[in-house]
Amino acid sequence: MRGRVVDGQQGIDGLMDDIGRRARAAAADLGFASAKAKAAALIGAADAVMRRQDQIIAANARDLDYGRDKGLSAAMMDRLALDEGRIGAIADSLRAVAAQPDPVGTVLAEWDVPSGLHIRRVRTPLGVVGVIYESRPNVTADAGALCLKAGNAVILRGGSESFHSSGALHACLVEGLRAAGLPEDAVQMVPTRDRAAVSAMLRMTDFIDVIVPRGGKGLVGLVQAEARVPVFAHLEGICHIYVDRAADPAKARAVVLNAKTRRTGICGAAECLLVHRDVAATLGQQIVDDLIAAGVEVRAEGLRGSVPATAEDWGMEFLDMKIAAKVVDDIDEAMAHIRRYGSGHTESILTEDAAAADRFFARLDSAILMHNASTQFADGAEFGMGAEIGIATGKIHARGPVGAEQLTSFKYLVSGDGTIRG
Amino acid sequence: MRGRVVDGQQGIDGLMDDIGRRARAAAADLGFASAKAKAAALIGAADAVMRRQDQIIAANARDLDYGRDKGLSAAMMDRLALDEGRIGAIADSLRAVAAQPDPVGTVLAEWDVPSGLHIRRVRTPLGVVGVIYESRPNVTADAGALCLKAGNAVILRGGSESFHSSGALHACLVEGLRAAGLPEDAVQMVPTRDRAAVSAMLRMTDFIDVIVPRGGKGLVGLVQAEARVPVFAHLEGICHIYVDRAADPAKARAVVLNAKTRRTGICGAAECLLVHRDVAATLGQQIVDDLIAAGVEVRAEGLRGSVPATAEDWGMEFLDMKIAAKVVDDIDEAMAHIRRYGSGHTESILTEDAAAADRFFARLDSAILMHNASTQFADGAEFGMGAEIGIATGKIHARGPVGAEQLTSFKYLVSGDGTIRG
Numbered sequence: 096m097r098g099r100v101v102d103g104q105q106g107i108d109g110l111m112d113d114i115g116r117r118a119r120a121a122a123a124d125l126g127f128a129s130a131k132a133k134a135a136a137l138i139g140a141a142d143a144v145m146r147r148q149d150q151i152i153a154a155n156a157r158d159l160d161y162g163r164d165k166g167l168s169a170a171m172m173d174r175l176a177l178d179e180g181r182i183g184a185i186a187d188s189l190r191a192v193a194a195q196p197d198p199v200g201t202v203l204a205e206w207d208v209p210s211g212l213h214i215r216r217v218r219t220p221l222g223v224v225g226v227i228y229e230s231r232p233n234v235t236a237d238a239g240a241l242c243l244k245a246g247n248a249v250i251l252r253g254g255s256e257s258f259h260s261s262g263a264l265h266a267c268l269v270e271g272l273r274a275a276g277l278p279e280d281a282v283q284m285v286p287t288r289d290r291a292a293v294s295a296m297l298r299m300t301d302f303i304d305v306i307v308p309r310g311g312k313g314l315v316g317l318v319q320a321e322a323r324v325p326v327f328a329h330l331e332g333i334c335h336i337y338v339d340r341a342a343d344p345a346k347a348r349a350v351v352l353n354a355k356t357r358r359t360g361i362c363g364a365a366e367c368l369l370v371h372r373d374v375a376a377t378l379g380q381q382i383v384d385d386l387i388a389a390g391v392e393v394r395a396e397g398l399r400g401s402v403p404a405t406a407e408d409w410g411m412e413f414l415d416m417k418i419a420a421k422v423v424d425d426i427d428e429a430m431a432h433i434r435r436y437g438s439g440h441t442e443s444i445l446t447e448d449a450a451a452a453d454r455f456f457a458r459l460d461s462a463i464l465m466h467n468a469s470t471q472f473a474d475g476a477e478f479g480m481g482a483e484i485g486i487a488t489g490k491i492h493a494r495g496p497v498g499a500e501q502l503t504s505f506k507y508l509v510s511g512d513g514t515i516r517g
Numbered sequence: 518m519r520g521r522v523v524d525g526q527q528g529i530d531g532l533m534d535d536i537g538r539r540a541r542a543a544a545a546d547l548g549f550a551s552a553k554a555k556a557a558a559l560i561g562a563a564d565a566v567m568r569r570q571d572q573i574i575a576a577n578a579r580d581l582d583y584g585r586d587k588g589l590s591a592a593m594m595d596r597l598a599l600d601e602g603r604i605g606a607i608a609d610s611l612r613a614v615a616a617q618p619d620p621v622g623t624v625l626a627e628w629d630v631p632s633g634l635h636i637r638r639v640r641t642p643l644g645v646v647g648v649i650y651e652s653r654p655n656v657t658a659d660a661g662a663l664c665l666k667a668g669n670a671v672i673l674r675g676g677s678e679s680f681h682s683s684g685a686l687h688a689c690l691v692e693g694l695r696a697a698g699l700p701e702d703a704v705q706m707v708p709t710r711d712r713a714a715v716s717a718m719l720r721m722t723d724f725i726d727v728i729v730p731r732g733g734k735g736l737v738g739l740v741q742a743e744a745r746v747p748v749f750a751h752l753e754g755i756c757h758i759y760v761d762r763a764a765d766p767a768k769a770r771a772v773v774l775n776a777k778t779r780r781t782g783i784c785g786a787a788e789c790l791l792v793h794r795d796v797a798a799t800l801g802q803q804i805v806d807d808l809i810a811a812g813v814e815v816r817a818e819g820l821r822g823s824v825p826a827t828a829e830d831w832g833m834e835f836l837d838m839k840i841a842a843k844v845v846d847d848i849d850e851a852m853a854h855i856r857r858y859g860s861g862h863t864e865s866i867l868t869e870d871a872a873a874a875d876r877f878f879a880r881l882d883s884a885i886l887m888h889n890a891s892t893q894f895a896d897g898a899e900f901g902m903g904a905e906i907g908i909a910t911g912k913i914h915a916r917g918p919v920g921a922e923q924l925t926s927f928k929y930l931v932s933g934d935g936t937i938r939g
Contacts, residue, residue, distance in 0.1 A: 123856075126880070126882060127879045127880055206901065208899060208900065208901050210894065210899060212890055212894060212899075214900060214901075219882060219912075221912055221913075222882075222912060300741070304912055304913070305913060319722070319745075322745075323741075323744075325747055325748075325911075325913045326747075343935065345935065346934070346935025347935075349935055349937050350935055350936070350937055353937035353938060354937075357937075357938055434545075452932075456930050457549045458548070458549055460548060460641060460644075460928065461928065462928060462929065463928070463929045463931060464928060464929070464930050464931065465930075465931040465932075465933065466930075466931070466932045466933065467932070467933045467934050467935050467936065468634055468931055468932070468933030468935075468936040468937075469933075469936065469937045469938050471937075471938040472632065472634060472931065472933075472936070472938055477630065477632060477634075477938070478630065478636060478929070479628065479630050479636075489747075490641075490643055490644060490726055490926035491643075491726070491727060491747045491913065491914045491926070492913050492914040494926055494927060494928065494929075495928070495929050504912035504913070504916055505916060506882065506883065506884060506885070506886060506916065506917070507884065507885045507886070507900070507916075507917050508878050508886050508887075508888075509885060509886065509887040509888070509890055509894065510874075510887075510888045510889070510890070511887065511888065511889045511890030511891075511894075512768070512889050513765065513767065513768025513769075513771055513772055513889050513890075514772070514889065514890040514891065514894070515771050515772055515775035515776075515779075515890075515891045515893075516775060516779055516891050516893040516894050516899070
């Protein structure tokens with residue numbers, strides 16, 4: 096796939112308008128496509144990924160060259176790189192989505208009303224989903240697959256770094272659609288690196304029903320400033336972990352270490368440790384010692400071995416071997432800190448006191464609240480949802496891990512027998 | 518309640534900012550208010566409405582004077598007017614919402630995953646809801662009550678015509694909140710008629726989680742142009758009714774007459790009749806004769822007694838004793854017409870052919886689809902939901918009748934026992 100040359104904002108608007116129209120037309124057909132056809136398209140795409148492995152690796156090599164020229168960090172280059180193992184994982188993920196139950200047409204509820212009508216509430220596709228993401232090429236396959244599973248057409252706009260890799264994966268999805276007799280326009284990729292395409296997508300209210308933005312602060316800011324299309328917000332994962340005075344020491348030490356260090360680059364990694372004052376000098380200090388021994392930089396006040404925390408450390412998404420830490424007077428101060436600095440993603444309380452856990456669950460309002468568990472479990476697969484597009488931090492429509500079910504809407508089907516209203 | 522004098526957009530922005538902050542603070546408390554306290558507040562409000570009947574009628578008289586000066590139509594004046602019967606109905610509606618089950622805290626689903634975690638998905642309030650509406654004063658009570666039931670703080674912005682009536686009803690809601698020990702800021706009303714307040718609400722992303730706009734084309738246009746806050750769209754009710762070739766004549770005649778004439782001013786009233794060509798001269802003509810005999814102006818082509826339809830009649834929301842009518846070649850042409858001109862509200866098919874009904878249900882995508890039933894049933898109370906804020910025509914989050922349940926979100930509560938991710 097080549098970057099299509101388009102002329103300024105007007106050219107982009109024309110291009111995107113055309114993509115939007117095609118997506119809308121494809122969505123009309125997809126809305127009643129059979130579960131079998133959709134699954135066949137996904138399996139066909141997985142087969143194509145395996146068959147085209149060499150092409151995908153060649154496309155990825157071009158992206159890696161581009162990334163080196165741009166001076167991407169080692170972490171960014173690692174996210175971008177594809178090898179046989181990662182390509183196999185992409186194909187497996189497509190097959191896993193194919194094997195999930197099809198959400199469309201499920202009767203969510205049904206009941207009779209006194210007028211004699213029978214009412215059913217059934218799942219429907221949303222329509223057209225726009226996904227705006229950054230460097231990981233596998234998002235192309237996951238997002239495309241989940242949208243298709245839910246009967247939606249999708250417009251994918253990946254990061255410029257992964258342009259060729261994403262294009263090669265997109266070609267596999269199209270091959271699967273074609274073989275299954277579904278419209279090829281069901282999964283489209285924006286064929287230009289021009290950022291004006293993102294702005295255009297954010298305003299395409301006639302053609303896009305919802306935007307799923309996955310990315311850093313720059314993208315989130317652009318979306319907040321410009322979006323006219325509804326958005327499933329995916330903010331940062333500023334996850335907190337609170338060690339209560341009634342925490343079990345062994346569990347707390349294991350869970351905090353896991354929450355911070357298992358993988359530091361994922362959105363479910365803990366970024367801030369809060370410790371009840373009564374156990375700060377004992378368990379709290381042990382946990383800090385554990386973290387430091389594991390190579391984590393602890394930014395805190397009054398905990399041995401830590402470096403002094405600054406104001407910027409609260410609410411910081413380090414995505415690194417760093418953690419902010421704070422001693423709090425009680426659970427309410429911990430919750431106030433979380434409300435102020437959290438991003439509504441995932442928070443965990445470590446305690447053997449059921450009342451404290453209940454208070455934490457009732458009074459905080461993040462997408463995911465945990466008790467005696469590692470924040471690293473904030474993940475669609477760990478929740479049993481198969482793949483995910485991401486973890487939504489907003490409260491409208493989708494929240495937490497966004498899988499195929501969260502990409503649906505519903506309608507009411509009302510059956511009568513010549514029933515009139517009195 | 519007097520219109521507060523504020524100085525231009527800057528003054529309005531300051532006023533609205535203050536209202537937003539208060540709402541956000543109230544929402545934090547309401548999020549875990551007990552079901553009992555919320556129900557008590559609603560019953561207290563209903564009592565206050567009955568006790569303050571004279572004050573409400575006096576406030577309404579001021580609005581009616583204002584309406585006469587502004588030259589409102591008889592229909593508008595009728596919507597605005599309150600009498601003892603209508604005030605009693607408002608109190609009854611508050612009591613009905615109080616008696617409904619409380620949605621907050623309901624476990625929507627729970628399951629175990631292989632890691633040993635137990636996951637629950639529970640209903641939570643949305644946060645702060647902004648409701649922008651027009652002349653009917655009872656919306657003040659209904660919208661305030663439903664938002665409160667769902668644990669949300671609400672900012673109400675009624676039409677300028679019903680300013681004093683809505684203020685008097687709002688005072689009753691505040692009285693109920695106070696008596697129940699809930700924050701008075703849980704239900705606030707914008708204390709100015711200045712339209713700049715609407716623009717401010719549409720941009721208050723920090724303080725308002727969702728906007729519910731109920732009104733005509735002017736409001737819908739403003740919302741589409743300016744909203745930065747998520748919106749539960751409530752478009753017009755351009756409801757279609759399709760008489761299939763396999764329709765039962767007696768049922769079809771009764772249902773079409775009811776769908777058009779029972780009440781013409783509600784959003785569920787039928788605005789367009791589509792008739793299969795095979796029965797146009799027989800059943801179709803009979804239905805047209807029935808409508809004309811009932812005093813309905815039929816705008817059509819090729820049906821006796823009708824006046825010629827113009828292009829503007831397709832997709833027109835008459836809200837009057839008028840209906841557009843068209844002969845179509847088959848069900849697919851009927852559905853194509855509905856897709857092109859409908860507003861995604863409610864459509865009904867009249868047929869004894871189950872396959873035709875299935876096709877209509879599967880291939881159309883309005884919020885409500887009906888079979889052998891009058892479109893006038895498009896109503897939250899008829900669906901068994903108690904009161905409603907309105908009928909949402911969008912596909913994000915809420916769809917169809919919006920009651921307390923649709924005004925909630927959810928969160929995940931995850932319980933472990935020192936569980937770490939491998």
